[in-house]
Amino acid sequence: MWTLPVLVSSKEGGPQRPTLAPEQIEAVVARFAVRGPAAKRGERAINTQFPGVSDEIAATPLRDGTRGAATVTTGNIATGAVAGRERPAYAVVAEAPAEVPSAAPDSGATGGETAAVSASTNAVDEGAPGLPPAVGDPVIAAQQKVEAAYQTGAQTEDRSGHDLAA
Amino acid sequence: MTALSVVGSILGKNNSRKHADAYREAIREEAKVGGTVFGTIPKGVRREFFCLDEHTWIWHEEWKDAKGRQRVMTTRYDVRPHGVFKAQDGQPYRPIGREEAKRLLVAMKKYNDLIDTELAPYLSDLQR
Numbered sequence: 001m002w003t004l005p006v007l008v009s010s011k012e013g014g015p016q017r018p019t020l021a022p023e024q025i026e027a028v029v030a031r032f033a034v035r036g037p038a039a040k041r042g043e044r045a046i047n048t049q050f051p052g053v054s055d056e057i058a059a060t061p062l063r064d065g066t067r068g069a070a071t072v073t074t075g076n077i078a079t080g081a082v083a084g085r086e087r088p089a090y091a092v093v094a095e096a097p098a099e100v101p102s103a104a105p106d107s108g109a110t111g112g113e114t115a116a117v118s119a120s121t122n123a124v125d126e127g128a129p130g131l132p133p134a135v136g137d138p139v140i141a142a143q144q145k146v147e148a149a150y151q152t153g154a155q156t157e158d159r160s161g162h163d164l165a166a
Numbered sequence: 167m168t169a170l171s172v173v174g175s176i177l178g179k180n181n182s183r184k185h186a187d188a189y190r191e192a193i194r195e196e197a198k199v200g201g202t203v204f205g206t207i208p209k210g211v212r213r214e215f216f217c218l219d220e221h222t223w224i225w226h227e228e229w230k231d232a233k234g235r236q237r238v239m240t241t242r243y244d245v246r247p248h249g250v251f252k253a254q255d256g257q258p259y260r261p262i263g264r265e266e267a268k269r270l271l272v273a274m275k276k277y278n279d280l281i282d283t284e285l286a287p288y289l290s291d292l293q294r
Contacts, residue, residue, distance in 0.1 A: 020288050027188040028285060031196065035217040035281070039274040042223065042245045046267045049249030053268050139193045139216070142224045142242065 193218070197226070199284055200277045215273060221245045223274065243270060 020028065046053050193216055200215035207213045212228040223243040231237050244251045244259065250267060251259040262270065 023185050023188040026185060027192040030189060031192050034220055035278055038217045038220045039278050041220055042274050043271055045245045045250050046271050050264045050267050053271060057268060057272055139190060139197060142218050
């Protein structure tokens with residue numbers, strides 16, 4: 001899955017081993033330092049918001065009868081479930097049943113058209129055939145939105161513990 | 167400014183740009199891996215899920231509706247000390263519900279697990 005353009009080294013005819021360029025290694029390490037704490041921060045926040053959620057997840061029985069992780073195989077954050085986390089990525093992809101297109105997170109439905117209706121404010125203009133969707137790179141778009149929100153003060157959050165959205 | 171310092175400045179900018187590009191590319195790759203957290207991605211659907219920064223998680227979907235129109239939905243989960251709030255395009259922030267919080271938490275953990283697994287072959291040399 002990981003498709004970073006990698007260099008492949010081969011020492012004296014030995015087996016080839018994928019390697020990353022120095023800046024790629026830096027990026028991966030930097031990301032590691034972000035996503036790990038982000039998950040922990042998220043877990044703390046969720047357990048503050050809904051005490052006992054982590055315990056509930058940990059108590060969910062696995063397919064093999066043990067406990068400690070979610071078991072469901074398909075869905076999405078709001079309307080479905082998350083693929084069983086005890087399996088490696090390739091197994092999840094290979095074995096998870098087909099699913100319907102995403103539904104809006106708050107709709108409680110799973111049908112694609114329902115999602116489209118619920119998310120109508122998010123519709124984009126149809127592009128010409130063969131052209132990529134009108135929306136740009138979600139990574140860049142997300143970064144720009146967050147940066148813009150911080151800069152304009154539009155974001156209603158106060159990370160000190162207060163918020164205006166509640 | 168001497169010619170040497172100009173060259174140094176350009177090289178420095180190029181280097182900085184290279185690192186920024188690599189960082190962004192790493193997020194893109196994570197986003198693709200993150201999209202698989204929810205199981206098989208249906209044909210014609212682009213699904214990405216990723217950690218943007220320590221406070222922000224993004225769930226992005228693109229699909230075509232029954233009439234063949236391109237649809238896009240981006241959900242931003244904002245982690246605050248006392249809970250998680252979400253915003254979808256054009257909508258105000260609102261707190262997520264308990265079930266959604268559970269799924270998000272599982273997704274966050276699985277996201278990290280999957281990426282660590284994906285990266286393991288590349289980073290095995292570094293760990294020695």
